[in-house]
Amino acid sequence: MSRVRRRWLLAAGLLGVTLVGRAARTRPSVQMRLAKVFLRLTRRESELDAYRARPYPRAAPVKPSLREFCDVRERQVQGRPVYDLTPKHGASDWHFIYTHGGGYTGALVSAHWDVVESLVRLTGASVTVPLYPLTPEHTYEAAYSLLEAVYRDLLSRTPAEKIVLCGDSAGGALALGQAIHARDTALPSPGRVVLFAPWLDLALSDPEIEKVEPRDVMLRADRLRVKGRWWAGNADRTGPLLSPMYADLRGLPPIDVFHGTDDLLIVDARTFHRQALRVGADVRLYETPGGFHVFMGAPWIPEARDVYRQIARNLEVPLEART
Template sequence: MTLEYIRPRFGLKLRNQLARNMARKSGAALGPDMDMEIGRKLLHSAGDRIPPDKSVVRADVKLAGLDTLVFGPKDPRPGQMLFIHGGGYCRGSAHGHSPFVSRLSARLNLKTRSIDYRLAPEHPWPAGLDDCEAAYHALREGMEGPLVVAGDSAGAGLALALTARLKAKGEKLPDALILYSPWCDLTVAGESAKTRNEADPMLKGHWLIEGAALYAPDRDLTHPEISPLFADFAGFPPTAIQVGSDEVLLDDSIRLEERMSSAGVDVTCEVWEGLWHDFPLFQPLLPEGRMATKRTRAWLDQRL
């Protein structure tokens, strides 16, 4: 049960600035002023602009009827990882996240499946969560060894909501959770949604309010399957959280760590000073992104 602040590296300001500019451009595709279909295409095309890790084999498969990318290291450790992409529950794709997920699979040495779930507003809650549950069950049935569930932003929120649903049903939980900048409070009550608006180049607080309305219209946003910050965390698996100190979702991670710790969960939350929303996705340009993944590997090695 740890909250740790990671100090920035010095001497790499140019790379940091280039990555920050890239984050700003990527974030524009998430804003409500961007046409939905255009925003989706822009985020999807990120999978073509950044080279993947060449040490893993990538294949297009189906998992529970969902379009899925599978990444296979040459000699993977036992078990697999299910990755759930972010994008505000309305955008994002497995292909758009493939440069990052390929690197995560390689560094963790873990076979990984990244799914395309149904998106809002065409498919509001619980459609996306239902897809994640179906993929989880299909993967559990056909594998041996531990199953890790990971996700970024809204995908990290879905990873938490999935675990809360499985717990409520009395089913086997993931063996570990890896969460990057989790969006887990759709009531947007965190102070950082206001105080970090200027600092975060990728995400703005008022975008969260509009995104929540698209994902769960006319619903109780405190429902633990919508805002898993309000779930009962007793019995949850070991959880690693990485978040930037400059991002609007900082308080989601801080409050999540506090609630999980209070419930007795083995949880580690790293706050990377001077960095922004979803910063690990901007490797290989951003050295801190690679450092974050190395730390995740060390954390996972101790738990599996």
């Protein structure tokens, strides 16, 4: 690569320009626009006080379509359910640990299994899905204790360079937090981190978020801030395991961040990207025009399929062999 091209790439990153493949879309698909209309019309939110008195939420069951082409094993780690899914045919040597989103308060839902299914189909990877403890019943310490145990167990049977830490929204912060924790505790580093619309600053302190929020059909910043306080407990919300945007990003594996531009969390993702480039971290931000929060959970949307194809390319998995 020429010196001029290297300088252009660095400047583009520092200015917040997203560098994507040649097939990147410049405007939202019809399916994306229709999905956003549906989400805006059907958005319902529980009162925050109701979380304190709720029965603990149950996760959605593994989808039958996943069981058709994956061997599924459920086990207990620290008293929490952990699912291991392995393709019955055509498995690659990659293994994802996937942490679901839900504002740290919501259980895994059917759309999260759609994400898992898309990852398996497009990459041939096995996937481990830990159902980490939620807030307000728990705080972040219990989650990280579980996730470290799951990671150590996987390291005992899988090369670290073939492990991908992956998650969406709150689960995206957990995936990145695990990579930071592994580095800081001298655990072997995973091969890659893949983040879908990660929640990088628990306090959502950037005033630019207010400009994007009217376009967001799913999230409200004020509600997220309350849930963030529950999750942190008495800890400093700017700590690296709670708000990875404030972490030292040096010495981390390659990080791929996928985001929609109509998601209020995009503001912090762009800041994170610029900060990463300044310290020489290997972070790529892929922005999808008009994309809503974690649109990757709607695999019938063309932009979602684009995301999974990009992940397969980044992992150097032959797409021709994937459905």
